[in-house]
Amino acid sequence: MTLWLLSFIWVWAKAFPGAFYVCVAGYALLIHASRRAAGESLREVGFRLDTVGPALWRVAFLVAIFGGGAIAVGWALGSLSFDPAAQWPGRLAWGALWGFAQQVGLLAFFYRRFEELLRSERLAAPAAGLTFALFHLPNPFLVALTAILGTIAALMYRRAPNLWVYGGAHGLTSWMVSRSLPSSITHLMRVGPGYWSMAG
DSSP, X not given: OHHHHHHXXXXXXXXXXXXXXXXXXXXXXXXXXXXXXXXXXXXXXXXXXXXXXXXXXXXXXXXXXXXXXXXXHHHHHTOOOOOOGGGHHHHHHHHHHHHHHHHIIIIIIIIHHHHHHHOOHHHHHHHHHHHHHHTTTTOHHHHHHHHHHHHHHHHHHHHSOOHHHHHHHHHHHHHHHHTTSOHHHHGGGOOGGGGGOOOO
């Protein structure tokens, strides 16, 4: 999985039309195959509703601290750039979908496989967080942010597995951060070769 994603980001993301969809298909197949091989049900890995409350309680402070903190910094720096309110539903819906896809990989794949391999929740969480950060190289801001939040998310997920909530929180926080902080810090949230392209 790591090689699949890194090769896409760094080598073949723009090699042919539809490369993104090929990557997504491979990503989904690897996650599905991993879950089946481990004998895990969809509910077990976090596709459930009974843990919505506990998961929301856990992520609320993260969104408030990191998302709210970004807005406060952006306000101080004069870099807030939120879209007109009419566009927020669409932006948030796309952010939630994209965040969900990433959290499925982070939590249902990397965290669970590291826990199985290392036989330690304490080690599995930072291992998953650091692996997640690899996909955000060479952006130093995103590498640091994803390593920290990825590790915390894995620890929370173990106690309240709910991919819907963590995916939504990921999308909301990313939106708040990207629309608040200046591009000199976020580099437009770009990773891989696109990190060095600041235009557009």
